[in-house]
Amino acid sequence: MKLKDLSDLLGLSQTTVSRALNGYPEVSEKTRRRVADAARANKYSPSQNARGLATGKAGAIGHIIPLGKHRMINPHFSDFIAGAGQTYAKLGLDIVMSIADQENELKTYTRLARSKRVDGFILQGPLVDDPRLEALNELDVPFVVHGRISEDHGADYSWLDVNNIDAFDRATQYLLDLGHRDIALLNGLEHMNFAAFRRAGFEAAMARSGAEIHAGFMFSQDMSEHYGYEATMVLLTRSGPKPTAILTSSKLIASGCQRAIAELGLTIGRDISVLTFDDNFGFFGTHAVVPNITCVRSSLFDAGVRVAEMIAQRIENPDQPPHHELWEAELIVGKSTGPI
Amino acid sequence: MKLKDLSDLLGLSQTTVSRALNGYPEVSEKTRRRVADAARANKYSPSQNARGLATGKAGAIGHIIPLGKHRMINPHFSDFIAGAGQTYAKLGLDIVMSIADQENELKTYTRLARSKRVDGFILQGPLVDDPRLEALNELDVPFVVHGRISEDHGADYSWLDVNNIDAFDRATQYLLDLGHRDIALLNGLEHMNFAAFRRAGFEAAMARSGAEIHAGFMFSQDMSEHYGYEATMVLLTRSGPKPTAILTSSKLIASGCQRAIAELGLTIGRDISVLTFDDNFGFFGTHAVVPNITCVRSSLFDAGVRVAEMIAQRIENPDQPPHHELWEAELIVGKSTGPI
DNA sequence: TTGTAGGCGTTATCAA
DNA sequence: TTGATAACGCCTACAA
Numbered sequence: 109m110k111l112k113d114l115s116d117l118l119g120l121s122q123t124t125v126s127r128a129l130n131g132y133p134e135v136s137e138k139t140r141r142r143v144a145d146a147a148r149a150n151k152y153s154p155s156q157n158a159r160g161l162a163t164g165k166a167g168a169i170g171h172i173i174p175l176g177k178h179r180m181i182n183p184h185f186s187d188f189i190a191g192a193g194q195t196y197a198k199l200g201l202d203i204v205m206s207i208a209d210q211e212n213e214l215k216t217y218t219r220l221a222r223s224k225r226v227d228g229f230i231l232q233g234p235l236v237d238d239p240r241l242e243a244l245n246e247l248d249v250p251f252v253v254h255g256r257i258s259e260d261h262g263a264d265y266s267w268l269d270v271n272n273i274d275a276f277d278r279a280t281q282y283l284l285d286l287g288h289r290d291i292a293l294l295n296g297l298e299h300m301n302f303a304a305f306r307r308a309g310f311e312a313a314m315a316r317s318g319a320e321i322h323a324g325f326m327f328s329q330d331m332s333e334h335y336g337y338e339a340t341m342v343l344l345t346r347s348g349p350k351p352t353a354i355l356t357s358s359k360l361i362a363s364g365c366q367r368a369i370a371e372l373g374l375t376i377g378r379d380i381s382v383l384t385f386d387d388n389f390g391f392f393g394t395h396a397v398v399p400n401i402t403c404v405r406s407s408l409f410d411a412g413v414r415v416a417e418m419i420a421q422r423i424e425n426p427d428q429p430p431h432h433e434l435w436e437a438e439l440i441v442g443k444s445t446g447p448i
Numbered sequence: 449m450k451l452k453d454l455s456d457l458l459g460l461s462q463t464t465v466s467r468a469l470n471g472y473p474e475v476s477e478k479t480r481r482r483v484a485d486a487a488r489a490n491k492y493s494p495s496q497n498a499r500g501l502a503t504g505k506a507g508a509i510g511h512i513i514p515l516g517k518h519r520m521i522n523p524h525f526s527d528f529i530a531g532a533g534q535t536y537a538k539l540g541l542d543i544v545m546s547i548a549d550q551e552n553e554l555k556t557y558t559r560l561a562r563s564k565r566v567d568g569f570i571l572q573g574p575l576v577d578d579p580r581l582e583a584l585n586e587l588d589v590p591f592v593v594h595g596r597i598s599e600d601h602g603a604d605y606s607w608l609d610v611n612n613i614d615a616f617d618r619a620t621q622y623l624l625d626l627g628h629r630d631i632a633l634l635n636g637l638e639h640m641n642f643a644a645f646r647r648a649g650f651e652a653a654m655a656r657s658g659a660e661i662h663a664g665f666m667f668s669q670d671m672s673e674h675y676g677y678e679a680t681m682v683l684l685t686r687s688g689p690k691p692t693a694i695l696t697s698s699k700l701i702a703s704g705c706q707r708a709i710a711e712l713g714l715t716i717g718r719d720i721s722v723l724t725f726d727d728n729f730g731f732f733g734t735h736a737v738v739p740n741i742t743c744v745r746s747s748l749f750d751a752g753v754r755v756a757e758m759i760a761q762r763i764e765n766p767d768q769p770p771h772h773e774l775w776e777a778e779l780i781v782g783k784s785t786g787p788i
Numbered sequence: 789t790t791g792t793a794g795g796c797g798t799t800a801t802c803a804a
Numbered sequence: 805t806t807g808a809t810a811a812c813g814c815c816t817a818c819a820a
Binding site for chain 2: 151152153154155156157158159160161166168171173175185186189190192193194196197202203204205206207208209212216218219220222223224225333363366367370371373
């Protein structure tokens with residue numbers, strides 16, 4: 109069923125039917141109703157390709173997901189996508205997702221933009237110095253970054269970020285105030301900007317209070333439960349100085365810490381403190397009223413919601429200057445931290 | 449840069465340029481090279497909408513992700529999508545992803561199919577009796593199911609599934625052979641077909657050996673770490689009979705079991721056995737050579753790869769009869785199970 | 789308030 | 805081996 113079929117059926121022109129369906133004001137209410145009913149009854153949906161060709165819009169946002177070396181999608185993306193997707197659904201936009209390995213990543217951005225498969229992009233997981241920034245600027249396509257890029261070479265772009273520096277500064281300060289001096293950091297990969305910023309916040313607080321950062325107390329890896337377990341085991345069983353507190357960048361990591369600590373017969377919050385960044389993942393369950401683990405929290409889902417709104421606005425109004433939004437994380441005290 | 453610009457530039461017709469770029473045989477090698485070079489130099493990419501309109505193809509596969517009540521995307525989807533996406537990238541297909549709540553799910557299938565935004569669908573997470581099956585059949589669009597649908601009302605459709613019945617039968621039998629009789633099952637939601645099949649496999653093995661299934665030993669929830677922790681706590685601390693072994697449907701759940709068991713001061717594999725289904729998630733890390741937890745394993749990533757190939761074939765050749773593929777899970781013995 | 793006609797950028801059919 | 809021309813299905817000035 110195409111527009112012509114429908115208009116023939118109704119004895120109207122394609123123009124009128126099109127206008128009625130797209131909510132143009134000049135159509136009489138009676139006609140609009142007739143058209144809407146007929147469209148529904150005949151299961152008419154306008155061809156996306158034809159509409160896109162005529163309007164020059166794709167009605168879709170590109171999310172290009174880099175496939176890591178462990179051929180895995182970072183699970184942190186899931187909640188973010190869920191939030192963004194919920195908003196897209198409301199706005200009548202679709203997600204075009206492409207999984208790209210390192211080699212094809214920039215090519216994929218180029219192809220999707222040039223072929224007008226998408227109207228804009230969300231750039232997820234920006235690096236400290238990210239080649240995608242320049243590529244996107246050159247493509248002259250709207251985009252919003254979830255996070256920031258330190259070495260932005262002067263580029264101005266729209267972003268939404270959590271204040272990771274301050275979040276980890278405060279988290280560290282909280283531990284310091286409890287009397288901890290020997291604090292370990294289980295960070296994400298530090299070529300990612302969020303992780304670099306978190307480290308900076310950690311170091312700033314440590315320096316401010318004159319606490320020394322021990323050699324071998326800082327880790328930087330893909331954030332996983334396994335990583336948290338292994339690093340904690342190393343920290344707590346090797347000879348030499350041991351931390352009295354561990355700061356981690358993800359609940360996945362913290363979950364590994366918990367397992368290691370329990371396995372060693374230690375009690376979390378008493379023998380050793382754990383404080384984590386919490387993305388407020390759905391799949392960890394949000395049932396616990398009093399959170400077990402002390403955390404600095406900012407919701408990835410909510411960030412997804414907001415970023416989706418932002419890209420929609422940029423597409424609607426490409427000449428507006430870039431918009432920046434910095435979210436502060438909440439420090440939520442749980443049972444996993446205590447005085448030394 | 450559009451086709452006409454490029455052909456003008458080269459002094460050729462649009463037809464010839466189009467043919468050269470799309471690999472038609474009748475173009476001279478010399479012309480083809482000239483065209484290819486010019487296309488690259490001028491950064492030409494054919495408009496997806498125009499091409500789609502002319503060919504009737506979208507070049508995209510739809511993945512509609514239901515947004516659960518905890519507004520989360522099931523993290524098990526991530527690895528599956530990663531596998532599928534890798535294959536799509538090779539085949540020049542894109543993913544069109546939509547996040548839909550219950551209410552809009554069928555509408556979204558309808559819209560994407562009718563508007564020809566996608567050439568086919570992957571149906572993920574099928575239910576025991578799944579309304580989407582009939583909807584997809586009515587839409588007359590190619591699709592492949594990852595999993596199966598028990599109450600298929602006679603419909604024939606393409607699917608790829610793990611033999612969940614046999615996997616859980618063998619897993620249960622393994623525990624029974626070790627002398628366990630009091631076995632608990634922490635299953636996924638049993639209106640999902642995979643979970644229903646897993647329960648059937650569990651019950652079959654138990655019945656065969658005459659072992660009784662205790663009241664309160666079977667759980668069925670969204671698969672999360674938190675669920676595993678809570679259910680294990682209940683099982684091991686309430687009064688009445690306690691299990692000597694726990695069988696779970698996901699490593700996420702098993703990870704919660706581990707945490708609870710450690711917290712209770714028990715030793716896994718000695719005081720209590722844990723056996724889990726393992727989707728071979730990337731984010732748990734695949735580093736461990738000897739897996740810690742005994743499991744029945746089948747890779748979600750690999751399933752994604754294969755399902756993507758299957759949908760591509762169905763689209764290419766819609767009249768071929770449906771294809772079915774049943775994968776057997778591997779039973780891998782780790783350190784989490786032992787004799788009673 | 790409705791209709792006519794042209795254009796969006798490709799691919800496909802014929803003809804040369 | 806190449807080219808002219810007609811779809812593909814919709815939107816939108818312009819006309820009525």
